[in-house]
Amino acid sequence: MFSVPTRTQYGIRALVHLARSFVQVPLSSDSDEEARGAQAVVTSAEIARTEAISPKYLEGILVQLKAAGLVVAERGKNGGYRLSRPPETIRMSDVIAALEGEVRPVDCVESSGVCAQGGSCLPRRFWLGLKAAIDGYLSSKTLRDVIDA
Amino acid sequence: MFSVPTRTQYGIRALVHLARSFVQVPLSSDSDEEARGAQAVVTSAEIARTEAISPKYLEGILVQLKAAGLVVAERGKNGGYRLSRPPETIRMSDVIAALEGEVRPVDCVESSGVCAQGGSCLPRRFWLGLKAAIDGYLSSKTLRDVIDA
């Protein structure tokens, strides 16, 4: 029950990997070159190797994380990925949202009390409570909490 | 994300239906006949009709709920289902467990810190925390809470 797709687990493992090699870029660096040098990028292939994830599959996941603004990609040779901001500012709720969309136990979370189906929709509040419990936990944890665990 | 299967939603709706027509059987009744008369049974077909659920599909779900001891079935003509105990004693965690098994976000909830895969398993504690949050909510709610919502 409530099993998390492999895709999401992979995405989090990848972010954890990037977070562990994250170093803060000094605000007043000499040049962009050095700034990028200070914040090393990691290739998708390397993450896939050390995390034992299917390389091609991971590629798509990283593109998705980039689209959500959680990671930054450097294309071309010597390219790779890095975290877009410090791990302590990345809430796990953002990560889950990027990989799977909104937490929605049932379809009728946004509609009012009346179900499309015939019966009464008494359980709706129960599901909303579950959503709140999950969202509360996820937004209370950051990537930093995960790597410090 | 974390969408709940239709099967589980149906099962809960069925239990809600039974709970609303639940009346406590007096302990010292004159006979078993009257006791059964007091605790009316509802047929699977009627639940399916008023809740707009596929009748044949619901049958299987009710058998499952019976196997878990949450409902009692009376077979044969004039048969049907009733709750096995008062709604306030049925925790929603029991309901979910009956319909879907244990809450298990990831497969490695029971194993120790080492993952079968190559990489480190730092996120494990994070998932265990999520499991605890979900389990905590589910076991804090009873069927009574749902129908009183």
Added chain:
DNA sequence: TATATTCCCAGTAAGCCGATAGGAATTGTG
């Protein structure tokens, strides 16, 4: 016996999921 109901088993159509394949676009390097 007839009827209404639970119960069991098997099958099916559709969708999701993890993974793979091939290659285009981009960028540093000699």
Added chain:
DNA sequence: CACAATTCCTATCGGCTTACTGGGAATATA
């Protein structure tokens, strides 16, 4: 410029689950 390494895009595939259906057997009432 040519090459290599890397991100990025699109399409596809096999396996699994899910919701649902069908056909009946077992059971109980009248």
